[in-house]
Amino acid sequence: MTAFKLNGKDVTLDVDPETPLLWVLRDELQLTGTKFGCGVAQCGACTVMLDGMPRRSCVTPIGTIEGSEVTTIEGLEGREAEAVRAAWVAIDVPQCGWCQSGQVMAATALLSQVSAPSDEDIDNAMAGNVCRCATYVRIRQAIHDAAKTLEG
Amino acid sequence: MTSQFIKGLQTAHASQQPAPEPVAPRFIATRRGVLAGIGGLTLAFALPVPGLRAQEGGGIKVPPATPNAFIRIGTDDTVTILSKHLEMGQGPYTGLATLIAEELDADWGQMRAMGAPADDALYANLAFGAQGTGGSTAIANSYMQMRKAGAAARAMLVAAAAADWGVPEAEITVSKGVIAHAGSGKTSGFGAFAEKAAALPVPQDPPVKDPADFVLIGTDRPRLDTVAKSSGTAQFTMDVYREGMLTVVVAHPPKFGAKLTGFDDTAALKVPGVEMVREIPSGIAVYARNTYAALKGRAALSADWDETGAETRSSRQLFETFASAAAKGGDTVEKEGEVEEALTSAAEVLEAEILFPFLAHAPMEPLDAVIEVKGDRAEMWYGCQFPTFDRPTAAKVLGLPVENVSINVLLAGGSFGRRAQGSAHIAAEAAAVAKAAGRDGAFKLVWTREDDIKGGYYRPLTVHRLRAGLDASGKIVGWENVVANQSIMAGTPMEAMMQNGMDPTSFEGSSGLPYDLGAKRIGWAQMQSPVPVLWWRSVGHTHTAFAVETFLDEVLAKAGKDPVAGRLELLKPEATRERAVIEKVAEIADWKGPKQGDKGYGIAWAKSFGSYVAEIVEVEDRGGFPRVTRVWCAVDCGVAVNPNIITAQMEGGIGYALSAALYSAISLGEGGAVEQSNFDDYQMLRIHEMPKVEVAIIASTEDPTGVGEPGVPALAPALANAWRALTGTPVRQLPFPRGLS
Numbered sequence: 001m002t003a004f005k006l007n008g009k010d011v012t013l014d015v016d017p018e019t020p021l022l023w024v025l026r027d028e029l030q031l032t033g034t035k036f037g038c039g040v041a042q043c044g045a046c047t048v049m050l051d052g053m054p055r056r057s058c059v060t061p062i063g064t065i066e067g068s069e070v071t072t073i074e075g076l077e078g079r080e081a082e083a084v085r086a087a088w089v090a091i092d093v094p095q096c097g098w099c100q101s102g103q104v105m106a107a108t109a110l111l112s113q114v115s116a117p118s119d120e121d122i123d124n125a126m127a128g129n130v131c132r133c134a135t136y137v138r139i140r141q142a143i144h145d146a147a148k149t150l151e152g
Numbered sequence: 153m154t155s156q157f158i159k160g161l162q163t164a165h166a167s168q169q170p171a172p173e174p175v176a177p178r179f180i181a182t183r184r185g186v187l188a189g190i191g192g193l194t195l196a197f198a199l200p201v202p203g204l205r206a207q208e209g210g211g212i213k214v215p216p217a218t219p220n221a222f223i224r225i226g227t228d229d230t231v232t233i234l235s236k237h238l239e240m241g242q243g244p245y246t247g248l249a250t251l252i253a254e255e256l257d258a259d260w261g262q263m264r265a266m267g268a269p270a271d272d273a274l275y276a277n278l279a280f281g282a283q284g285t286g287g288s289t290a291i292a293n294s295y296m297q298m299r300k301a302g303a304a305a306r307a308m309l310v311a312a313a314a315a316d317w318g319v320p321e322a323e324i325t326v327s328k329g330v331i332a333h334a335g336s337g338k339t340s341g342f343g344a345f346a347e348k349a350a351a352l353p354v355p356q357d358p359p360v361k362d363p364a365d366f367v368l369i370g371t372d373r374p375r376l377d378t379v380a381k382s383s384g385t386a387q388f389t390m391d392v393y394r395e396g397m398l399t400v401v402v403a404h405p406p407k408f409g410a411k412l413t414g415f416d417d418t419a420a421l422k423v424p425g426v427e428m429v430r431e432i433p434s435g436i437a438v439y440a441r442n443t444y445a446a447l448k449g450r451a452a453l454s455a456d457w458d459e460t461g462a463e464t465r466s467s468r469q470l471f472e473t474f475a476s477a478a479a480k481g482g483d484t485v486e487k488e489g490e491v492e493e494a495l496t497s498a499a500e501v502l503e504a505e506i507l508f509p510f511l512a513h514a515p516m517e518p519l520d521a522v523i524e525v526k527g528d529r530a531e532m533w534y535g536c537q538f539p540t541f542d543r544p545t546a547a548k549v550l551g552l553p554v555e556n557v558s559i560n561v562l563l564a565g566g567s568f569g570r571r572a573q574g575s576a577h578i579a580a581e582a583a584a585v586a587k588a589a590g591r592d593g594a595f596k597l598v599w600t601r602e603d604d605i606k607g608g609y610y611r612p613l614t615v616h617r618l619r620a621g622l623d624a625s626g627k628i629v630g631w632e633n634v635v636a637n638q639s640i641m642a643g644t645p646m647e648a649m650m651q652n653g654m655d656p657t658s659f660e661g662s663s664g665l666p667y668d669l670g671a672k673r674i675g676w677a678q679m680q681s682p683v684p685v686l687w688w689r690s691v692g693h694t695h696t697a698f699a700v701e702t703f704l705d706e707v708l709a710k711a712g713k714d715p716v717a718g719r720l721e722l723l724k725p726e727a728t729r730e731r732a733v734i735e736k737v738a739e740i741a742d743w744k745g746p747k748q749g750d751k752g753y754g755i756a757w758a759k760s761f762g763s764y765v766a767e768i769v770e771v772e773d774r775g776g777f778p779r780v781t782r783v784w785c786a787v788d789c790g791v792a793v794n795p796n797i798i799t800a801q802m803e804g805g806i807g808y809a810l811s812a813a814l815y816s817a818i819s820l821g822e823g824g825a826v827e828q829s830n831f832d833d834y835q836m837l838r839i840h841e842m843p844k845v846e847v848a849i850i851a852s853t854e855d856p857t858g859v860g861e862p863g864v865p866a867l868a869p870a871l872a873n874a875w876r877a878l879t880g881t882p883v884r885q886l887p888f889p890r891g892l893s
Contacts, residue, residue: 011630016445027393030393032387032391037517038601040830042832043836052250074384085383091381094241094377094382095241095566096241096515098515100382100515101384104383127840130516133810134807134808135803137228137842137845139839140802
């Protein structure tokens with residue numbers, strides 16, 4: 001049995017403790033916004049917040065998160081998240097869209113820590129999130145735009 | 153009014169999980185249930201489409217006479233378009249909706265889109281004559297067909313309103329989704345007249361707008377799928393969960409062409425959650441109650457494979473074989489004058505041999521498909537790119553009539569060609585999984601990233617051999633280019649499209665050049681290997697543009713010509729659109745020459761899929777490896793239906809091409825096994841490596857052409873040209889080897 005908090009609600013599950021959080025979210029809870037891209041923490045499509053920090057759910061065994069707070073794209077809230085989503089929509093960042101939940105999670109985490117990130121801050125925070133459609137130009141722009149909104 | 157839904161959709165809606173939900177621009181709250189509650193108008197008609205030529209046989213391609221359905225107008229005023237093209241990121245949902253909304257005079261806010269189901273008769277790509285997405289044809293083949301559909305719907309709504317209001321149709325106006333009659337002051341949305349309009353005869357050839365009157369076409373429309381894709385609610389194949397569904401992973405042969413001779417599933421079946429293990433034609437299928445159990449079960453299998461007939465050569469050996477075939481000249485694709493004579497009498501002859509590796513497409517969503525079998529019917533849900541091949545293939549594997557297999561086409565998390573399979577191997581594997589289960593039920597086939605990287609269907613490994621001759625004045629007098637690679641079409645249903653044994657997708661872009669090159673010969677040597685190959689974003693142009701534009705750049709340099717001026721000088725007079733993109737990109741990049749201080753600049757261009765794209769790359773030397781800082785791009789794709797999406801596709805194409813140029817190679821090691829497995833050893837471009845991109849779109853009144861692929865071809869050669877200008881070192885092999893300068 002593993003108990004943790006998911007998007008603000010208590011969850012208790014009886015699954016193989018080695019099961020990656022990613023597959024628990026998707027297969028057991030059908031929170032499908034968190035995506036499978038590589039399974040080896042190389043692409044960031046599976047990014048969730050674990051106790052407020054971005055985490056690759058594909059390499060996080062469910063047995064290791066007992067008592068933690070998990071936030072997925074479905075439960076992502078707050079000023080930064082709203083600013084990021086609005087900025088994403090305003091300039092049509094996504095193309096195929098598969099990686100974008102992870103991008104939005106990572107961008108929100110960045111803005112939660114750095115209110116006016118430089119290009120270098122963006123590079124450092126977002127380099128773990130692969131976008132095969134190469135929407136990087138717009139991701140960068142949208143993060144800057146979101147930062148401006150938050151400032152104002 | 154659900155009775156008016158077309159057949160495939162009725163099937164989808166009868167089931168518990170409606171498959172493709174429409175994506176809406178700014179209306180998340182109404183996403184769910186939009187279809188369930190929809191009423192109103194389904195337009196059913198067939199229209200001749202002037203101006204589109206069939207690929208085979210020529211002449212005008214008229215869609216089949218069976219009723220066609222692209223638009224549904226709900227009583228709630230929503231307009232849902234059924235996209236006959238797979239939305240895999242390039243924007244057809246938005247583009248096709250724009251074409252319809254333009255002629256319908258709809259408001260953009262009321263537009264929705266969803267994937268049309270598999271049905272060749274209703275949803276053929278007019279460029280192919282069958283249902284499929286590819287070749288950057290979505291907008292090009294739909295341009296007039298969707299506008300006519302929108303115009304017909306508008307005419308029917310107007311007729312219904314006129315009858316109801318008792319006013320002449322000619323006095324009715326429609327704008328931004330509002331039907332109005334000025335004289336009586338009456339106004340209405342579409343929804344109120346949807347049902348009455350649906351009962352009226354369909355105008356067969358309604359007039360469409362003069363482009364001067366366009367309201368939506370040519371302006372930036374927000375994408376219909378952005379909100380869903382920014383909030384995790386967009387539904388892809390892997391997100392489908394059916395009642396009692398099992399997840400299935402397949403152990404494939406360790407080498408291409410190896411055959412299974414035996415396996416032991418004892419340990420696999422002991423993994424909690426694993427339900428069964430079955431042999432299928434493509435390998436060993438492990439069925440489990442969840443993905444993790446399926447993966448664990450597969451890892452616990454042991455299997456024996458017979459490598460007789462498998463590819464056991466390494467990439468190094470393949471390159472040697474292909475290069476020696478290229479050196480022999482291959483079969484002649486194009487010939488003008490006597491190139492041997494021209495080269496013999498030339499003052500100077502340059503030669504190059506350029507090597508291109510296998511490339512995996514690596515879309516972010518790995519390959520997957522959901523299939524559910526109930527009695528003598530099967531239903532599938534996935535990002536299906538070639539329904540025309542997938543549906544009959546699945547039916548054949550299952551032993552069912554084609555009409556008993558339905559495919560709900562969902563969003564795809566990228567493809568870049570990977571889901572466009574002549575072999576229909578994913579549909580076949582999903583169907584084989586369902587059949588081997590030996591019972592009714594739902595099954596989700598999932599490929600992991602390792603399955604994807606090691607799974608073949610690569611951009612063909614290719615060798616180009618080039619020779620050019622210059623006379624004493626520096627004029628090019630002879631040009632020979634021989635391409636050696638496997639055919640993509642051979643051995644698939646598309647083999648029928650090969651002419652005289654030639655597969656144009658193997659060498660497209662090397663022949664028919666608009667340059668004045670003197671005597672010319674283009675050759676192709678068809679190579680054989682059990683490694684399955686496939687079109688990879690921009691197909692033959694992925695290598696031909698590199699070979700032509702880098703070698704030409706060297707030849708121009710040898711003759712003392714500037715890369716921009718030299719190209720313009722070589723272009724034939726009729727190559728006006730080529731000239732325009734080269735001039736435009738040079739203008740926006742403020743071209744001053746190929747080397748400025750510690751930066752190199754290179755130009756290249758290509759015409760692909762009907763569009764003309766020229767790019768200039770700015771590069772720095774960072775410890776012997778290129779750092780691309782800026783890219784300028786000029787594109788002429790005819791009428792720019794949605795400039796923002798065109799710009800996004802150029803940005804994306806540039807990033808995709810740069811990723812390949814810098815990092816990507818699938819290599820077969822000694823013995824023939826693939827050496828890469830995941831994103832750690834098949835690297836992707838990341839945000840800190842993405843250059844700044846500036847895009848200029850050439851204003852045009854020509855019919856629109858593609859943008860999904862054409863951003864790709866020019867990037868790598870422009871980069872190599874910039875690199876050679878900066879370092880003096882030509883690039884003869886992709887990806888860029890480390891430590892070049």
